[in-house]
Amino acid sequence: MFNLFLAVFPEIFIINATFILLIHGVVFSTSKKDDYPPLVSNVGWLGLLSVLITLLLLAAGAPLLTIAHLFWNNFFRRDNFTYFCQILLLLSTAGTISMCFDFFEQERFDAFEFIVLILLSTCSMLFMISAYDLIAMYLAIELQSLCFYVIAASKRKSEFSTEAGLKYLILGAFSSGILLFGCSMIYGSTGATHFDQLAKILTGYEITGARSSGIFMGILFIAVGFLFKITAVPFHMWAPDIYEGSPTPVTAFLSIAPKISIFANMLRVFIYGSYGATLQQIFFFCSIASMILGALAAMAQTKVKRLLAYSSIGHVGYICIGFSCGTIEGIQSLLIGIFIYALMTIDAFAIVLALRQTRVKYIADLGALAKTNPILAITFSITMFSYAGIPPLAGFCSKFYLFFAALGCGAYFLASVGVVTSVIGCFYYIRLVKRMFFDTPRTWILYEPMDRDKSLLLAMTSSFITLFFLYPSPLFSVTHQMALSLYL
Amino acid sequence: MIISILGIRGILLNRRNIPIMSMPIESMLLAVNSNFLVFSVSSDDMMGQSFASLVPTVAAAESAIGLAIFVITFRVRGTIAVESINSIQGAGPFSLGERIRF
Numbered sequence: 273m274f275n276l277f278l279a280v281f282p283e284i285f286i287i288n289a290t291f292i293l294l295i296h297g298v299v300f301s302t303s304k305k306d307d308y309p310p311l312v313s314n315v316g317w318l319g320l321l322s323v324l325i326t327l328l329l330l331a332a333g334a335p336l337l338t339i340a341h342l343f344w345n346n347f348f349r350r351d352n353f354t355y356f357c358q359i360l361l362l363l364s365t366a367g368t369i370s371m372c373f374d375f376f377e378q379e380r381f382d383a384f385e386f387i388v389l390i391l392l393s394t395c396s397m398l399f400m401i402s403a404y405d406l407i408a409m410y411l412a413i414e415l416q417s418l419c420f421y422v423i424a425a426s427k428r429k430s431e432f433s434t435e436a437g438l439k440y441l442i443l444g445a446f447s448s449g450i451l452l453f454g455c456s457m458i459y460g461s462t463g464a465t466h467f468d469q470l471a472k473i474l475t476g477y478e479i480t481g482a483r484s485s486g487i488f489m490g491i492l493f494i495a496v497g498f499l500f501k502i503t504a505v506p507f508h509m510w511a512p513d514i515y516e517g518s519p520t521p522v523t524a525f526l527s528i529a530p531k532i533s534i535f536a537n538m539l540r541v542f543i544y545g546s547y548g549a550t551l552q553q554i555f556f557f558c559s560i561a562s563m564i565l566g567a568l569a570a571m572a573q574t575k576v577k578r579l580l581a582y583s584s585i586g587h588v589g590y591i592c593i594g595f596s597c598g599t600i601e602g603i604q605s606l607l608i609g610i611f612i613y614a615l616m617t618i619d620a621f622a623i624v625l626a627l628r629q630t631r632v633k634y635i636a637d638l639g640a641l642a643k644t645n646p647i648l649a650i651t652f653s654i655t656m657f658s659y660a661g662i663p664p665l666a667g668f669c670s671k672f673y674l675f676f677a678a679l680g681c682g683a684y685f686l687a688s689v690g691v692v693t694s695v696i697g698c699f700y701y702i703r704l705v706k707r708m709f710f711d712t713p714r715t716w717i718l719y720e721p722m723d724r725d726k727s728l729l730l731a732m733t734s735s736f737i738t739l740f741f742l743y744p745s746p747l748f749s750v751t752h753q754m755a756l757s758l759y760l
Numbered sequence: 761m762i763i764s765i766l767g768i769r770g771i772l773l774n775r776r777n778i779p780i781m782s783m784p785i786e787s788m789l790l791a792v793n794s795n796f797l798v799f800s801v802s803s804d805d806m807m808g809q810s811f812a813s814l815v816p817t818v819a820a821a822e823s824a825i826g827l828a829i830f831v832i833t834f835r836v837r838g839t840i841a842v843e844s845i846n847s848i849q850g851a852g853p854f855s856l857g858e859r860i861r862f
Binding site: 406407410411414418421422425428429430431434435437438441442445446448449450452453455456457459460463464465 | 761764767768771778781785788789792795796798799800803805807808810811814815818821822825826828829830832833835836837
């Protein structure tokens with residue numbers, strides 16, 4: 273019985289930390305004796321510390337994974353795959369929380385509940401990654417989405433922010449409804465919600481010829497619900513609006529953390545839970561459409577956050593290439609793609625947050641960044657080149673491995689579309705770099721130097737991006753282990 | 761099941777005002793819930809009923825958050841017409857011709 277608690281100890285810790293921080297924030301920020309202090313930085317640092325302690329608990333608890341056999345027939349399963357995914361998730365959450373502190377100071381953003389909600393959604397994403405049952409998956413997805421609806425609308429006086437929150441709410445509620453409909457169809461046709469049972473029922477599905485329309489509809493609706501949540505095309509309706517209107521730290525969270533956890537969940541459902549019944553065509557179509565739209569639509573953008581939104585849509589398309597071929601190599605390339613995507617996105621959003629002082633919204637405002645702030649310009653161009661897939665940066669390695677995996681499983685059209693859209697996408701990334709280095713803006717903008725946390729974060733991520741090609745084998749072997757343990 | 765499809769249609773084809781959006785969402789979740797209960801009774805399994813007791817919790821929390829967001833949207837804007845949700849404008853992929861400038 274004690275093994276049960278040991279196995280889920282990181283989640284227990286982060287739930288307790290969330291509630292203690294909530295109570296601490298409420299008690300002290302409403303105390304008249306201390307003159308109602310705004311506690312957001314305080315709670316923020318404590319929240320960051322608790323995320324790091326959770327990471328430590330998770331990383332040090334590796335031998336306990338094999339002991340938690342009480343879990344295995346119920347809702348959660350922890351193995352190598354969830355171990356590394358959760359480590360990645362906690363690392364990216366820690367990185368994005370550390371980006372926020374400057375934002376709180378400048379915008380005079382006093383609500384400490386922001387951090388509490390982020391911690392709660394992190395906990396739910398930890399559950400989501402290790403979820404092994406349709407019920408647990410749905411509940412964890414809902415908890416994470418609900419927290420994000422609130423923080424997307426957290427700047428209450430701003431029209432942009434409330435509209436982004438409204439759109440995100442409607443989109444998220446709609447997609448959760450579709451997901452739940454798919455779950456109910458699958459439950460109705462198979463009588464099972466646990467992924468082990470589903471795997472046993474759906475293994476020979478294609479071969480037996482007993483086509484059940486209920487299972488087909490169920491898988492289709494679950495796939496559509498998931499694709500809504502990772503903002504793949506053609507289900508990306510309001511995603512650029514949401515990314516643009518939310519406050520920038522929230523956009524950073526939105527583009528990193530849910531994607532990691534929802535991809536992990538998708539892998540469980542579609543590769544483990546229903547390997548025979550998965551509609552591969554829908555993922556092919558969505559990845560091709562996402563790549564094409566991400567490349568073409570980003571060309572016409574004039575605002576930085578919208579450009580990053582469209583480029584993340586395109587990148588999701590590339591990552592779905594690894595998903596569409598169901599081989600181990602495909603899964604491994606997907607996981608490498610997610611890891612590198614998370615690091616690049618943390619980098620990009622740290623830079624956007626650093627340039628925030630003078631409200632840089634439009635790309636044209638970045639003009640002549642090279643003359644006023646050369647190191648920032650070089651970092652930004654490294655990140656943009658990595659997004660574009662220029663060797664020898666990390667983005668190139670991830671795209672190369674994704675196309676390699678696609679070719680290896682025979683998806684030649686997918687790989688060729690990927691290469692073509694990658695080349696088309698180079699255009700607008702390099703245009704951004706050109707604006708920074710070679711353009712002169714109409715009004716010169718003076719940027720303050722950024723604070724210590726963001727500069728540390730930028731140094732770590734951009735050094736990883738540049739030096740990844742020298743020693744990529746730890747990441748490759750880790751993701752290979754993850755992909756293997758997914759199949760077992 | 762038909763109710764949930766009507767709910768999907770209701771969200772997509774909303775032309776009146778914003779708080780009405782929460783009704784199709786609720787009806788979708790409730791219809792799916794009854795779907796679960798029917799399947800659980802017909803296949804004599806308990807999992808459907810346990811799921812069906814958890815889903816309305818989520819639905820209630822979501823409608824509470826939805827109403828809170830509608831209220832702050834109304835406070836900022838002063839209107840609840842659906843047409844006014846267009847302050848975030850972007851250049852879509854179809855305005856490419858005039859936008860490319862080197």
